[in-house]
Amino acid sequence: MSIFKKHNTNADRSATDRRRHKEKIEKAIKEGIKDIVAEESIIGQDGKKKIKIPVRGIKEYRFVYGSNESNKQVGSAPGKDIKKGQKIKSGKSNKKMPGNKAGNTAGEEFYEVEITLDELAKYLFDDLSLPDLKKRTNSSILSEKIKRKGYRTKGIRPRLSKKETIKNKIRRQKKAERNGTYDPESDERFTFHENDLKYKHIEITKKPITNAVIFFIMDVSGSMTKNKKFLARSFFFLLYQFIRYRYHNTETVFISHTTEAKEVNEDEFFKKASTGGTHISSGLTKSLNIIEERYSPSSWNIYAFHCSDGENWSEDNEKAKNAMSNLINISQLSGYVQIKGKNESHWGEEMADVFAPLVQDNFKILKIHGKDDIWTEFARLFGGKYEL
Amino acid sequence: MSSNWTVNDLKKWDDKICEIAKNYGLDWYPISYEICDYYEMIGHMAYHGMPSHYNHWSYGKSFERTHFYYNAGMEGLPYELIINSNPSIAYLMMQNDFYLQVLIMAHCVGHSDFFKNNRCFKNTDAKYAVSKMRNAKKRIQGYIEDPLIGQEKVENFLDELHTVRFQTQRYNIPRKSFNEIRREEIIKFNKMKKSGKLPADDEFYYNILSSDNKLLRPDHDLLSFLIEYKKDWQTWQIDLLEIVRDESLYFIPQIKTKILNEGWASFWHYKILHDLDLDDMYHIPFMKMHNAVIRPHVGKINPYHVGFYIFKKLEKEQGLERCFEVRELHDDVSAIRLFLDEEDFRELNLFSYENKRNGDVIISEVSDHDDWKIVRNDLIRNIGINAIPHIFVDRIGQSGKLILKHEHDGRDLDLTYANKAVESIQKIWGSDGVKLYTIVEEEVWEV
Numbered sequence: 001m002s003i004f005k006k007h008n009t010n011a012d013r014s015a016t017d018r019r020r021h022k023e024k025i026e027k028a029i030k031e032g033i034k035d036i037v038a039e040e041s042i043i044g045q046d047g048k049k050k051i052k053i054p055v056r057g058i059k060e061y062r063f064v065y066g067s068n069e070s071n072k073q074v075g076s077a078p079g080k081d082i083k084k085g086q087k088i089k090s091g092k093s094n095k096k097m098p099g100n101k102a103g104n105t106a107g108e109e110f111y112e113v114e115i116t117l118d119e120l121a122k123y124l125f126d127d128l129s130l131p132d133l134k135k136r137t138n139s140s141i142l143s144e145k146i147k148r149k150g151y152r153t154k155g156i157r158p159r160l161s162k163k164e165t166i167k168n169k170i171r172r173q174k175k176a177e178r179n180g181t182y183d184p185e186s187d188e189r190f191t192f193h194e195n196d197l198k199y200k201h202i203e204i205t206k207k208p209i210t211n212a213v214i215f216f217i218m219d220v221s222g223s224m225t226k227n228k229k230f231l232a233r234s235f236f237f238l239l240y241q242f243i244r245y246r247y248h249n250t251e252t253v254f255i256s257h258t259t260e261a262k263e264v265n266e267d268e269f270f271k272k273a274s275t276g277g278t279h280i281s282s283g284l285t286k287s288l289n290i291i292e293e294r295y296s297p298s299s300w301n302i303y304a305f306h307c308s309d310g311e312n313w314s315e316d317n318e319k320a321k322n323a324m325s326n327l328i329n330i331s332q333l334s335g336y337v338q339i340k341g342k343n344e345s346h347w348g349e350e351m352a353d354v355f356a357p358l359v360q361d362n363f364k365i366l367k368i369h370g371k372d373d374i375w376t377e378f379a380r381l382f383g384g385k386y387e388l
Numbered sequence: 389m390s391s392n393w394t395v396n397d398l399k400k401w402d403d404k405i406c407e408i409a410k411n412y413g414l415d416w417y418p419i420s421y422e423i424c425d426y427y428e429m430i431g432h433m434a435y436h437g438m439p440s441h442y443n444h445w446s447y448g449k450s451f452e453r454t455h456f457y458y459n460a461g462m463e464g465l466p467y468e469l470i471i472n473s474n475p476s477i478a479y480l481m482m483q484n485d486f487y488l489q490v491l492i493m494a495h496c497v498g499h500s501d502f503f504k505n506n507r508c509f510k511n512t513d514a515k516y517a518v519s520k521m522r523n524a525k526k527r528i529q530g531y532i533e534d535p536l537i538g539q540e541k542v543e544n545f546l547d548e549l550h551t552v553r554f555q556t557q558r559y560n561i562p563r564k565s566f567n568e569i570r571r572e573e574i575i576k577f578n579k580m581k582k583s584g585k586l587p588a589d590d591e592f593y594y595n596i597l598s599s600d601n602k603l604l605r606p607d608h609d610l611l612s613f614l615i616e617y618k619k620d621w622q623t624w625q626i627d628l629l630e631i632v633r634d635e636s637l638y639f640i641p642q643i644k645t646k647i648l649n650e651g652w653a654s655f656w657h658y659k660i661l662h663d664l665d666l667d668d669m670y671h672i673p674f675m676k677m678h679n680a681v682i683r684p685h686v687g688k689i690n691p692y693h694v695g696f697y698i699f700k701k702l703e704k705e706q707g708l709e710r711c712f713e714v715r716e717l718h719d720d721v722s723a724i725r726l727f728l729d730e731e732d733f734r735e736l737n738l739f740s741y742e743n744k745r746n747g748d749v750i751i752s753e754v755s756d757h758d759d760w761k762i763v764r765n766d767l768i769r770n771i772g773i774n775a776i777p778h779i780f781v782d783r784i785g786q787s788g789k790l791i792l793k794h795e796h797d798g799r800d801l802d803l804t805y806a807n808k809a810v811e812s813i814q815k816i817w818g819s820d821g822v823k824l825y826t827i828v829e830e831e832v833w834e835v
Contacts (some may be wrong), residue, residue: 002418013432061809061812063779063806071743073766074763075686076684077739083751084752089747193522220525
């Protein structure tokens with residue numbers, strides 16, 4: 001008497017909504033990024049490590065009761081002897097009483113997303129690109145380039161060219177009018193035909209691009225407090241992920257300095273702490289030396305970023321400025337990143353002011369006051385598409 | 389396909405089920421069963437079983453969550469999913485064993501009978517439920533494709549609306565529009581004038597007589613209020629408001645009768661399966677399944693358990709006739725109030741508990757002679773629509789500010805969520821602002 005139907009056609013009916021949900025998650029990841037980049041645990045890890053990201057904005061809010069004491073709930077206790085005042089869950093133990101989650105309280109929603117660092121880099125950097133990679137000799141790096149190449153009659157829907165399609169339709173309509181098979185005065189619509197459809201065609205070409213080397217220079221002197229180092233690390237971490245993701249064959253050089261500079265490996269760079277005074281110039285000079293030895297500017301694209309708290313021994317200022325100026329001349333892009341609390345006073349001249357006259361297209365001064373600035377300043381450095 | 393049944397088997401047994409049900413006097417909508425796999429089932433679940441529903445990312449999220457928990461083995465899928473429509477649409481998973489399909493079909497007959505006959509469902513338009521949702525989907529799709537509106541606007545507006553989706557008519561009392569209220573007040577005013585008993589403060593009546601669109605009485609239907617009192621809506625926005633409100637009005641009866649509805653369906657699958665005279669090879673797994681379905685859940689309320697208990701008790705004490713009456717006239721709240729007494733509460737071993745500040749969970753009352761009524765009242769506060777805080781429009785303040793109040797019944801709101809929800813209402817209401825008054829730890833609180 002009832003009706004039975006097998007196999008509905010809308011099998012994957014939620015596909016669209018899942019896609020939107022995924023897009024929202026990705027957006028939320030980008031927005032939540034400032035909390036992630038400051039997470040110490042991810043610094044210096046390899047790309048396969050998974051990290052948890054608190055994703056905001058995909059929670060669905062509504063009016064719900066809280067879990068204060070007057071919000072009593074009711075349960076059943078089959079076959080159990082229960083007493084008034086009995087403790088059924090201790091606040092100290094993490095064990096949850098089964099079924100303690102009532103449907104009407106806010107509770108935990110799954111809004112933590114686990115992704116790998118590689119995926120994180122993908123979300124973050126897909127729309128940025130390292131600027132001005134001038135072609136130099138000894139090219140060994142391949143980069144993919146997507147280029148539009150005319151139109152095709154077949155293609156995927158997102159590439160449908162509405163303009164070309166409508167042009168085809170108009171052409172056909174005019175022809176039909178001339179042939180007298182279609183009367184424009186009539187009420188009948190002149191509909192699209194499958195053959196009208198035109199799709200944009202794209203071609204992916206692999207292009208050899210040039211070598212790139214990135215210098216990370218960091219002040220690890222006594223005045224760089226733990227917190228500042230942490231911010232510097234976070235910023236470099238972003239830079240590092242960016243480069244590692246985009247330019248697999250790019251070389252990196254890590255230089256940490258106090259009054260003297262030395263080249264260290266990545267691990268030491270991010271983890272080791274030293275004390276002592278500051279000669280900003282030392283780190284810059286060391287970079288210049290290394291460039292001279294190993295990375296000839298004629299065949300390497302050089303990127304150099306210096307991180308410090310802006311305090312320098314004043315006798316070093318002029319020297320630092322000159323060294324920086326030399327470095328700018330041979331770099332594609334360089335930056336000075338000053339990490340300093342907003343209300344922090346300083347002795348003598350701030351390095352940001354010393355370097356200020358040097359600012360030009362390929363030299364930027366970034367100021368980071370707290371972890372909220374890391375991503376915005378980073379984005380500003382590379383085109384600034386993301387203003388979060 | 390599945391292991392031990394064919395569609396013809398299902399048809400054969402469906403005929404038997406229908407015959408038994410008819411002889412008992414059940415009166416249900418024709419049922420259309422759709423046979424699907426687990427993946428499709430999760431898809432249908434995301435849209436509450438509606439064969440057609442407008443798109444919104446939250447349904448994608450719902451799918452992902454169910455799919456995740458199912459794959460992780462943390463949650464099973466519900467065996468039955470049936471919607472209140474004429475014909476009723478129900479889903480049968482291919483993977484289910486034969487005895488389970490028979491049980492589900494019998495269970496669905498109970499649900500469909502409940503949909504068709506229970507008083508709460510009188511205004512749900514079962515005949516047009518599916519086509520209404522299909523049309524709503526089409527219209528919303530149209531707004532998304534409209535270059536002047538577009539996906540973002542539609543989605544954002546739906547986001548805000550979903551936040552307050554159940555803040556509409558909860559008690560089936562017809563709402564009065566501004567003009568209706570005004571007419572009533574004018575009649576009252578004229579009566580007073582005739583008898584010469586005009587109140588000294590006539591500002592209120594001045595407001596009524598002026599054509600201004602002020603809110604004269606608190607409005608307990610926030611969504612309808614917004615439709616009527618905000619003046620600069622675009623047509624598509626009003627349409628969305630109405631779609632969301634109507635969907636809530638369609639689902640609220642189900643929220644209010646969860647226990648009775650499941651109880652009634654379980655009561656009937658039990659009875660029918662008993663009369664079917666199944667082979668032992670089917671009857672034993674059926675009994676096992678039935679017991680699993682209606683078993684009490686430790687620490688929470690299983691609606692199947694309580695509902696089945698109520699109807700079993702009624703049948704024993706007052707006869708089957710009375711059961712039919714109850715399924716027609718009652719909802720969960722009234723049934724629990726009327727039919728469960730102290731003895732039942734003790735039998736069901738229900739207790740109230742509190743979440744202490746330090747994280748401890750303490751049993752505050754058990755169903756003994758002194759406290760069972762407290763447990764009953766706590767239970768009633770936590771079921772059906774009572775589990776959703778009631779927010780109403782108190783007035784429109786100076787300069788157009790919307791003043792909302794929370795009907796506080798001793799339970800405080802979750803303030804993080806309340807803040808976000810008020811933000812949403814603010815976005816809907818606009819720049820004039822919104823204020824919500826509630827009570828937190830016995831003090832008035834403004835959100």
